[in-house]
Amino acid sequence: MNTAEALIKLLEDDSVKHIFGHPGEQILPFYKALKGSSIEHILTRHEQGAAHAADAYARSSGNYGLCISTAGPGAMNLVMGVTTAFKDSVPLLVITGDNDYSKKDEDIFQNSPINSVFENITIKSFHPSSGKSAIFNLIEALVMLHKYPKGPVHINLSKDVLLEGIDFDDVDLNGIIDSFDHDIFEGIDSNLEIFDEKISSFDDFHELVNIFDDHFIYYGGKLVFRDDFTKNFNSFSKNNASDVDNNINLAIDKFKLSRKPLVVVGNGIVWGKAIDKLSTFVSKTWVPIATTFHSKGIISESDKLNLGIVGLRGTSLANYAYENSDCILVLGAR
Structure with a gap:
């Protein structure tokens, strides 16, 4: 081969x-x-x-x-x-x-x-x-x-x-890790036991990806060990979990009480594979939707709740709604 x-x-x-x-x-x-x-x-x-x-x-x-x-x-x-x-x-x-x-x-x-x-x-x-x-x-x-x-x-x-x-027999995980750009690693020893194994074939590439899923997480521009991440951030998560919940509940309450709500959706909905969830949300809430330029078409252009693109090159309807809304929920956009 x-x-x-x-x-x-x-x-x-x-x-x-x-x-x-x-x-x-x-x-x-x-x-x-x-x-x-x-x-x-x-x-x-x-x-x-x-x-x-x-x-x-x-x-x-x-x-x-x-x-x-x-x-x-x-x-x-x-x-x-x-x-x-x-x-x-x-x-x-x-x-x-x-x-x-x-x-x-x-x-x-x-x-x-x-x-x-x-x-x-x-x-x-x-x-x-x-x-x-x-x-x-x-x-x-x-x-x-x-x-x-x-x-x-x-x-x-x-x-x-x-x-x-x-020759696949010459390909091992340690070699793959050694070949990586180590600027993305955070204090990782490439000779760890978890990688001390050979790949005999590539019949299932996802097994290799799963190894990374099991042991690494991408955080702050670096690949860090999940175990280290858990140890270092568990206390942070515990201390802030209630604050996060409170903020979410506060946002929901404000959204429910608003008289002119608007949802702005971006292409993160596509990469997050959440289009179906967005459709369910729209059908249940009947809140008007505006899209970013890159998410145009994420819901049907003929949908009465779709106001079109907001911002530069946006529709007058979407921009008017954006300027006059009393509560805007932004999903999958930056």
Whole structure:
């Protein structure tokens, strides 16, 4: 099995169904591996279209989107769509092909500073130097897409790395942890016993994600141990739980007593997979809804309670309601 085939296997195990892209020479090993997989490739006429399509897929599905291109101009054509996703905190996995890693500093055909460009418009940009590091980087990227504040993650895959043979027996969790960017860790020893085990296959990627669920929590921009988090914050939680409950009850009371209530909803409802709950809330309360620009369509535009977008480029009705409401409940927006 080569690296490209192993990467496809990981994506399949993470339930990836669609990839938007446009092929080219340096990414062909990935396309060859993709041919026999369960993942549907959607061919676009231009790489920018692939990035925008993946962005739209993520926004509409609540899952991350995936776009792919070859090196040089192919990668650069993704920039506009990836930038859009970055500014709007939309999760994308961005894969680009590149010339052989051994020739990355040479002045050869279609060589360009791909990672230097993408590191400014993504949460993280990887350029693995070997098949094993490519596996590690993809796993880290997928964990980031599932766990981190939302946004694009980029992996630049050199052609020789994609063709390199990979042995799953050499892949262990300690190696994966060692490969992670340790700026996101908070005093974590990478040689912990909980990670002292081998991965014999990637038949169920979610088993690996579950390991992170069991032992880590993302807090304050860092990955911290759940046990440490519990020890350090239990007293805080106990002391403040009553205050939180009181604040919630106070907000509910104010909302019930208001004469001109308004609910403003944002795209956090989509990422939180709470659209059905929002619909139930609307049907039970009959409170008018205004949406942010990015959550337009979260409830039917024909719904009588949907006042439309509020704020810049908003509807006159939504803005009037916003300005004159005596109690505004904001859900999933910042």
